[in-house]
Amino acid sequence: MLEFIPDVQRLTNIFAQATAPTFFLGAVAGFVSLMSSRLAAITARMQKLNGIKDDDERRLKLKRDIVRLRRRARLLNGGIASSLVAGICATGLLVILFASEFFGLRYAYGAGFLFACATFALGVGLVRFFQETRMGLSEADEYE
Numbered sequence: 001m002l003e004f005i006p007d008v009q010r011l012t013n014i015f016a017q018a019t020a021p022t023f024f025l026g027a028v029a030g031f032v033s034l035m036s037s038r039l040a041a042i043t044a045r046m047q048k049l050n051g052i053k054d055d056d057e058r059r060l061k062l063k064r065d066i067v068r069l070r071r072r073a074r075l076l077n078g079g080i081a082s083s084l085v086a087g088i089c090a091t092g093l094l095v096i097l098f099a100s101e102f103f104g105l106r107y108a109y110g111a112g113f114l115f116a117c118a119t120f121a122l123g124v125g126l127v128r129f130f131q132e133t134r135m136g137l138s139e140a141d142e143y144e
Helices: 008-050 057-102 111-135
Strands: none
Touching: 008 057, 008 111, 057 111
16 A cells, blocks of 8 residues: 655655756756857847848948857757756656655656656757857957
């Protein structure tokens, strides 16, 4: 029969098992925050460039950089989405670990799969972030 009220030992096991996925989830949150701030800066730059009037011949050439900025924004958007999938998987992993330990189940079904999915999704986010940083700064970023 399942015990619905865990003792101190089982609670200790629950929190010990939750430590790694919790740190993983914190890292994902920090990473998403970093990419979101970069995306906001890119969006602001694109808005500024789109505000250049067609009769401003001195600054009109800066608008050519919008294509590169859009590509960077798409890469960051993909990285954020992928990292959020990793966060959702890590949260699901926490739920499975808590439920299996709380209800005294011997196996946490799907935990390994969720961890693999979370790690893969975060890896995709890191690759997208790497691609975006490679595009990084341009000469056009130095001008207003």
